[in-house]
Amino acid sequence: MLDQxxxxxxxxxxxxxxxxxxxxxxxxxxxxAEAAVAQLAAELGETVLAVxxxxxxxxxxAEAAGNRSIMVHPDALRDxxxxxxxxxxxLLAWLxxxxxxxxxxxxxPDFPRELARIQQDRIAFRRSPDxxxxxxxxxxxxxxxxxxxxxxxMPMFRYETTNRARLITGLRQAAEHIxxxxx
Numbered sequence: 001m002l003d004q005x006x007x008x009x010x011x012x013x014x015x016x017x018x019x020x021x022x023x024x025x026x027x028x029x030x031x032x033a034e035a036a037v038a039q040l041a042a043e044l045g046e047t048v049l050a051v052x053x054x055x056x057x058x059x060x061x062a063e064a065a066g067n068r069s070i071m072v073h074p075d076a077l078r079d080x081x082x083x084x085x086x087x088x089x090x091l092l093a094w095l096x097x098x099x100x101x102x103x104x105x106x107x108x109p110d111f112p113r114e115l116a117r118i119q120q121d122r123i124a125f126r127r128s129p130d131x132x133x134x135x136x137x138x139x140x141x142x143x144x145x146x147x148x149x150x151x152x153x154m155p156m157f158r159y160e161t162t163n164r165a166r167l168i169t170g171l172r173q174a175a176e177h178i179x180x181x182x183x
Contacts, residue, residue, distance in 0.1 A: 032181035086137035
């Protein structure tokens with residue numbers, strides 16, 4: 001229920017924050033996410049979404065379709081299992097190791113290492129099984145707790161030739177705007 005900071009001080013922990021989470025907080029989070037997601041989708045021309053974990057599933061807070069002639073349609077992202085796209089994997093990375101939601105159905109032995117890497121790098125990359133869609137996501141952090149994730153999905157052919165630094169910078173800025181609106 002409490003976390004100890006490096007300086008020895010105690011602060012509210014992830015367990016207590018999760019117990020006190022309520023729908024009014026969701027409304028504020030969704031409002032902030034909607035603005036950030038719409039702006040990033042317009043800037044990049046790609047499908048962008050913000051999600052949070054709600055029990056064992058993802059809850060879509062906001063989404064915006066891109067404006068390219070060939071793009072990932074938001075309906076393709078409706079599989080809201082946390083392991084499917086990068087957004088869910090970002091959120092799983094911040095759960096306690098004992099949380100059962102961190103265990104994928106396929107019992108992939110590399111999954112715990114992947115989640116550790118995601119948390120360390122603060123970014124996730126996930127390619128669709130058919131290798132046609134690339135997803136990239138970053139956490140929305142408050143006190144080093146991922147309250148949501150912002151991500152985008154784009155066709156692989158465009159991802160391979162795009163300026164990835166620009167994508168990542170845009171995602172991180174959107175996540176920071178959402179987090180700033182929560183204080």
